[in-house]
Amino acid sequence: MAKKRSSGILMHISSLPGEYGIGDFGKEAYKFVDFLAKANQRNWQVLPLGITSFGDSPYQSFSAFAGNPYFIDLDEFIERGYLTKDEINSFDLGRDPSRVDYGLLYKNKMELLRIAYGRAKDSMKEELNDFYRDNRDWLREFGLFMAIKEYQDNRSWMLWDEEYRKINSIEVQDFEKQNEDSIYFWVFTQYFFTEQWIRLKNYANENGINIIGDLPIYVAEDSSDVWANPELFNLDENLVPITISGCPPDAFSIKGQLWGNPIYDWVAMEKDEYSWWVKRFEYSFKLFDVLRIDHFRGFESYWEVKYGAEDAVDGQWTKGPGIKLFNKLKEE
Known part of the structure; x- marks a missing residue:
């Protein structure tokens, strides 16, 4: 079967124009797809989309599976009634459109996501449960890891109290039972990350654009993958x-x-x-x-x-x- 030559552009999500401190899966991402299609391009390559850890590199993630909540489009929460425009504008997400302030995103965008979760969790219980069940093989360990990390003052899991360093310990099992709400906040972030990304990918595919992902061969030491x-x-x-x-x-x-x-x-x-x-x-x-494997x-x-x-x-x-x-x- 003959292969057809094609071209495209590498543009990471974070580098798209963004009203809320960073590029996201909102309207500017769809405009970029339109631009690619109009320019007769066939590929959009992105860097790893994983949730970034300390240092904010897409090649050092807390999970090989979980997506970065910073890329969630907050406008959808306005449409759903989980946030208001005034609320979002009351949080400083960065005032320089040419730079990303990850410290502000970590503090303020995550707080906005928590507010949205608090308002959405009851009405979305069935959808979140279904999403958790469908992705349990990686989502359980990720949600648990992130909830314990917060409980342990965001330290590396290697510096956690001894009883939490092994996923199968009695203490971890007890924590899981007693902290479902904290764990499900992370389920909520992954639900919207996945839903919004898949919608964007489908739009790209419908316009003749392939998405080329980036898969780092290694995972971070401080990750749910190594911990679990x-x-x-x-x-x-x-x-x-x-x-x-x-x-x-x-x-x-x-x-x-x-x-x-x-x-x-x-x-x-x-x-x-x-x-x-x-x-x-x-x-x-x-x-x-298509997948590019980093350090193949x-x-x-x-x-x-x-x-x-x-x-x-x-x-x-x-x-x-x-x-x-x-x-x-x-x-x-």
């Missing part, structure tokens, strides 16, 4: 990474690049038939038409450095899963 699945990562008995990710020295960096992500335990993942990766790819292809060569072999190293010089190449992972993905 420590057996799938190269951690010691205290749940501290043994080795971390990076890139060896080259012509551009004499000390290499120390990324700091925990390394996968590929032996454990193979024994589990790569189920975490299967789940990750299946979910990603619900959100995107890491599946063949990867550079790993001892945890605590100051740079990436004294690392080593280690073989990755290679074609075995992709054969499993093809089966699925």
